[in-house]
Structures are given as C-alpha cells and as structure tokens.
Amino acid sequence: MLKYVLKRVLAALITLFVLVSVVFFMVRVMPGEPFTSAKLTPAVAANMEKYYGFDKPLPVQYVQYIGKLLQGDFGYSMKYTNRTVNDIIGETFPFSADLGIRALVIAISFGLVLGIISALNRGNKIDFICVIIAIIGTSVPDFIMGAFLQYFFGIKWGLLPIAQYKGFEYTILPSVALAFFTLASVSRIMRSSMLEVVGQDYIKTAKAKGLSDLRIVGRHQIRNAIMPVITMLGPTVAAVLTGTFVIESIYAIPGMGKYYVESVSTNDYSMILGMTVFYGAFLIICNLIVDILYGIVDPRVRIATPVEDS
C-alpha cells in the first residue's frame, strides 16, 4: 500500500512540474503585454518591466520563477500593485473553497442517496422522479439554475438572501446551484452501477447466506457499486471548482473567480500563473486523494497486475 501511495505522489509531482512549465511559456505567447495602458509613458513601462524582471532572457526568468515557486512565492501582481498573488489568493480562496466544498458535499451525498434510492426502486414512480431530477440536473446549465433559484427562493418566496456571502443562509442557494450538475451525474452513475452489481454472483451468495436486504445493499452492493463514482470524483472536483467562477459572479461572492478571469484579460502574468499553478496543485492533490481512496475501497487495486501485451 505504501509503495502504491509513493508512486502516486511521485506521479503527482511530475504532473505539477509539467503544468507549471507549460503555463509559464504559454502565458508569454499570449497577445498583448501587461503594461500597455495609455496612461503609461514608455519610460515608466520600461522601468516596470525591469522591476518585474522582464528584461532578462526568458529561460532565466523561468529558472528564477521556479526558484521562487519552490519557496511558495508567486510574486507580485502586475495589476494590483503592491499586492502579492499570495495575498490575493489567501484573501479570496477561502470563499471559493467554502462554496466548492459545500457544493461537493451536497452533490456527492445527495447524488449517492438519489442513485441508490433510484436503483432500489427500479422501474417504479420513485425511480422515475429520481431519473427526472437527474435529467434536469445534467441538462440545465448552472447559471440558469442559479438565476432560477434566486428568482423563486429569493425574490418570489423571500425565503433566502439573493446574493452575497455573509452567513449560513447566504451559502445555501449558490452551493445548491453549483452542486446540481454534479449531483445529477453522481446519481446517474450510482444508479447504473448499483443495477450492474445487483446482478453479480456474490449478491446471490449473500442472499443464499440469509442476509437481510438492508445488509446486502449496505455491505455488498454499495461498496462495490461506489467504485465508478470514486473514479469520477477527481474530474468532478475540477468541474465544481471551475464552476465557481460563474456562480460567484451571479451571487456576488468575493471569491477567486473574479480575479482569475480578470487577470487573463489584463495579461497579469504573475496572477495567471500563480492562480493556475495553485488550482492545478489543488486538483492534482484531489486526484491523488481519490487514487488512494480507491486503493482503500478496492483491495484489488493495491496490487494491480496489468499484464503487458506486445
């Protein structure tokens, strides 16, 4: 198991390094430059370029950047002068993370429950309702869902605040809106996986042992059915976190999304790089956790023996 984990960690570090390098050079080939505002005289611009080290050759800048990165320093923002990227992330990420985690918890827990209920009631009305919810969830985009929730719960019925992020009741609508798509896909995968497992021989063995339905579902069916859901968790976390950009702007939440989008349009190199690397590292860690989790749930993965063919 330890060997398995170490292997995964090493793979994660390599992925991260590749990500940093690719993004570093890609940012530089983007059209435009950070200091092109009409208010800047060429002399000031040149001065600023020197201040940020842009006068040096690209490889040197790259090495310097990696060096700083290893110390956890993303450098200064080029737009918000005198603020470091670390500061901005530190200030805004908690909001994004809070929203994302709430959404994930809602999506996974309700998605699993919905999928399980749906599979256990296969073919009857309850299943039908669950499937309808899943179809709505996967086909309605989150900005529409966000607006709908605002209209009904916020404006029409006045149950919950429409926007901002200042307490528990503020968090409900945005996290539900963000969670909905993932919730629907988790429930669909769980449903079909449950139905596949129920036909397996070991379920019949469990039945022949005289176990109650509850125990068969709990001990034998769910644990085996959950594998495909765990596999999709990695990409799911990515989907939810990138989804926060839209939801943040609809609900006026001071999260990272706004800064990220803005930094691209203003060519704020250090900001783009910093945030991409930060997100990238975050997602890679999520995937790493998923891989390890998979190894715990399915003992076969730990000693996976892929036979190599010619």
Added chain:
Amino acid sequence: MLWTRGSEAAKDKLIMSEKVLEVKNLTYSFNTYGGTVKAVRDVSFSVNRGEILGIVGESGCGKSVTAQSILRLNPEPPGFSSGGEIIFNGHDLMKLSIKELRRVRGQEIGFIFQDPMTSLNPTMKVGDQIAEVFHSRRDLKRHEIREKVIEMMKHVGISDVEKRYNQYPHELSGGMKQRIMIAMALVSRPSLIICDEPTTSLDVTIEAQILDLLLELRNELDTAIIMITHDLGVIAKICDRVLVMYGGKIVEEGMVDEIFYETAHPYTNGLLNSIARLDMDKNSVLTPIEGTPPDLFSPPAGCPFAARCEYCMDVCNFFPPKTYSLVDSHMVSCHLKHEYAPEVELKKPRRHNAEAGSKQAYYSEPVREHKEQALITVEGIKRYFKVSGRAVLKAVDGVSLKVYKGETLGLVGESGCGKSTLGRTITRLLNPTEGRILYKDKEIHSLSGEEENIFHQKVQMIFQNPYSSLNPRMTVKEIVGEGMLLHGLATDAIQDDKIEELLNRVGLGKEHMSRFSHEFSGGQRQRIGIARALSVNPEFIVCDEPVSALDVSIQAQVINMLKKLQEDMGLTYLFIAHDLSVVRYISDRIAVMYMGHIVEEAPTEALFIDPQHPYTKLLLSAIPVADPEVTRNKKRIEIRGEVPSPINPGPGCLFADRCPLATDRCFKERPEQKMVENHHYVACFQVG
C-alpha cells in the same frame, strides 16, 4: 458386492432414512420480452438425510432454476412460481415469509455456486464473508463466531487459516476460493447443501480434490447434498441417486447404478453415448444426440425429447408420458414403458474398460515423422509477460514441438499452463519473447509481405468461446465471407455459392446466411466459427478449446464434424484442450503442458496406456469417469496442492512441489526432455 455406495444395503438404508426435503409439482417460469419461458414444469423429487442426489442435464434443462427456487434465489420478477410445494423440515418454503425464509437460507440450507471467482465479494475479507452467515444470530459472541469460522476453514482443507482469514478473494486461487464457498455453506452445519455446478469452472485436479472433500464432509456431518452438474463423470463419482432433467422435466430418476447400467430413458442413454471417454481411441465414433433442446417459450405438448428421440412414436409428440416405476427406486417418463408400446432395446454404451489395449501394440503403430515434412516446427519458444513491477510471468518457457501434415497434435494442461498462449504464438497473434517458429521450414517472423499473407491464410484458429468470438454486428455471410474477400479467394459473384457450400459442410444452410450470431445456439455458433476458419482454404488450424463451452450432446456433434473435415480436406490440427478424454478421441499425438513446459509427449495410445510423467499420471487419475463402478474401484493417486504461481518460478522441476517422486535434485535442476520409448518423450529425472 464390491462397493458400498451402489449396494442393496446402502439403497435400503437410503430409502428408509428420513426425507430432508421434498419438492412436489414445482413449476417455475420467467417473464421475458419474448414471452414466458417455462423453465421448470411439474417437477417432484425428494432428498434423504445424508444422501447425495445428483441432478444432471444440459444447459437450459431447468436444473439450476429448480435448485435456486428451493431457496427462492431466482430473481423475482421476472421469475415466478406457478404452483408446487417445497417441504423442508415440515414447513412449506413456498409459503414462508421472506423473513422466515432468511432463517432457512444459510442456516439450514447451504448453497455453493458454480464460479468461485465471481461468487465472492471482491471487497470483503474471506473470513468475514464466512462469518456473515451468523450475522442474524444474536446468541453468538464475536470470538465464538470467529472460532467456528476458523474451525470450518481448517475442516475444508485450508492451510494457514489465520492468515487466509484476512485475505481478499483475489489473493486466493480458484480451488481455495471454492473451499471458502464450501466453508461458507457448511459453517452453520446445515442439514442440506445445494451445489450448483461446484466444479465446472475448476481444473480436473482441483475438481477431484473438491469432490473428495464433499464426499468426506457428507460422511462426517451426515449432510444431504443436492449436486447439480452436466458432467456424468461427477455424477458417477459422488452421487447416490440421480435425477435426469430435460426440457424442464425429470425424465428419469434412479440409484446411480440404475441410471448408468439399467438406463431406461432414450435421452439418458443418448447422453451416455455422446460423451468422449478415456477408453475411447481415435478409431471409435462418438454418437451425438442430433438436434437441439426444445424451445421453452412454447414447450412441446408431448414428451420434451420427442423431436430428438430415435425411438419416437406418434403418441410421443402429442401426449406427455406418464411416469413408470420400474423398481421402487427407478422411475422413467417414457411412452416406451407403456404396456402397448413395442419392446425396444436401447443401444447402450459399452462398459468402461480401464485396461484397454496392449502397450506394445501402440508403440509399434506407424508415426508420420519419417515420411512427412513437419508443417509447423516450434523451436525453444518462450513467451513472457511483464506483470506489475519487476515480476515476469513465464507463460511459455522453452517449448519445442513439431506438427506433421495431416495429423492432430493434442495439447493438454490445466488453466494457466500456457497452452493457449502457445497456440496464439504459433498463429502469430502474439510475438514470442525468444525462439523460432517455422512454417514449412520458413521462419514466420521473417516472411516477406506476400509470404506473410499466405501464412495468415493457411494458418487459422477456432476459438473457445463461440459467444464472444463472433462479431455480433455482422451477418453469417459477412463473417464467413470476410476472409475470402480479403485474400482474394472469391469475387462477389461466386462468394454466395462458396459460403453456402461451406455452411453445408458444417451442417448449416443457405437460409442462415443473412442472420446474426445471436440468433444461433452455442453449437451452431461454433459451427459458424469453424466455417469462418475453413473459408480461406487453410492447411493448419489451431483449435483452442473448441468444445469446452458446449453441452456434451453438442460437443459430440462438433468433434465428429472436426474429424470428418480433417479427413475430407486433409487438415492439420493443433487441438488445445483441458479435457483428456476429448483429446484422446481426436489426437494422433499428445503433448502435456505444465507451467509453460511440455512435460510429456507421446503417441496418443501410448500416453494413455503407459503414462510416464507423474503429472500425466495425476491428470489421468483425476478425471471423473462416467462409470460408477470403475470410479469406485479406481486406483487413486493422492493429489497434493495446486498449480503454483508462474511468476518468478524456482530453478527446479516445476512439478516438484506436488510430485510424489520428488528428490532433492528435482528442486535444484530442471529436467530435460528425453526419449523413453519410440516417439515418447518425458521431462523427468525419475523416469527411464
């Protein structure tokens, strides 16, 4: 009497002992999109204490459905029972609530399934899975349950129990998993266990161990066993009484000797005639049952077997036969037993002859070697697979052999011995890690483009699984015709005629050309697979277990056909199988494979009359013979252990761990093949 199992005394004892289970007029059906399948029709039987009752029949005869409906394990819906009683310990199981039934499941009736690979939960420790049987028992403490589990695991022959308890199914071998299943079924000491083809997916040496274990456990615990199987050898080996099922009905019922020696139903007789037997040489002919089992969507009004029965009378097609009692324990459902029916003598199979033939005669038989050029020459072939990390799986590890024109070389061995890998390497589906393969003295890996095309045309393969080896989206015409067009052997214009001729050769017709493979039965699909292989005028065909997925009555049809095709078209076969009796019937020479090596190679009869290698002897002794008396008197070789892992094997003889003759040298050195008699080669230090 020589044996106890078939004796009159044993029979009386069985009849006198109490009934554990009584099934009365059970009828069970399934609703499907195509209509209602009447899987079991009016079946009645009983099981006595301590008895092993065999239920034998081909796939689709309703034997598994019958067994599973005892504990209501069939999926419902679509399954439903439309009548009958199942009396167990004085209660009708059909009338119990599901809650009450759960107390019977696992506690009073244990169940062992066919495939131990899929019947255990992969995410749960095996010990815990056995312990789960006691889940509902509040009176037992945790450590008491654990003790019971460990005791039963030891009882079923699992070593190193404490360690095994915490292992997951994928860490155990197939035989070990089936032992776990047996422990699970027995741990609560039920009065009845139902075994649904418990050894079908296991190798013969493991099968023999498991059957011995079941017999032993029956004797110790006095448990009644219902043994469901399609294999008459298994029936002969362990059953006391037998039910023969066909088309959802019981057609014959009797003590095991009555079924084998006083066979009364034409179907039972047909089954006995159609099995390839160990004492059957290449010159004898298998007698298959022609035709296919009835369609249970609309079962025939009369006798289910009428359409395939050679003694069929008019009445058989319209009225179901009554059950006639021949002696008190032997019953048969057949109109031939009616007082007005003509006296008919069934063509019974001859009794099994364990010592057929003389040793000398077989060695002096002509072997083709000197006359003919070798069609295929394999020289020191190795095929390794990388497994995770640095481990290497040596599937084939230095095999040399020759296949001569017009002969059949049988290649036998247990699963994982590398026989299929070797077959695939010879047809170039896999590349060898080391070694050379010559086709008519030319290295097949250095053929020019044109020669390579010819090689791929002249060397064909017939696959094991007729269900997955045919493309479901292609019609028969496309499947059979594809190769012809590819190799330019037919133009569109004459293609149809050629395909029709091929289909006729394999017993199919023109009307099948536009159909898809799912419309055919297993036997018919295998015929399509054979037609596909023949379509490009091959010289050499690798048959990779071509009949092991088929029912015995169908197996005989396919084997006979392969033999006839060989004679008509001058084909050369490499016939890969795990079943020694089938191999004997079709091969001129046989090579026995064990863990990537050929341990013995000999002319067919020599191998059977005079086996030399301890492994060959073991294999031969492990095969269940479909003759109860012979099985009872058979000299038995004790079978030790299981096939070890082929990953990073030791330096010595690979069979040394299981070999009764092994000495120190066997563990240190690997024996070379040497000739012991004319054309008879053995790789063993203790022989010759």
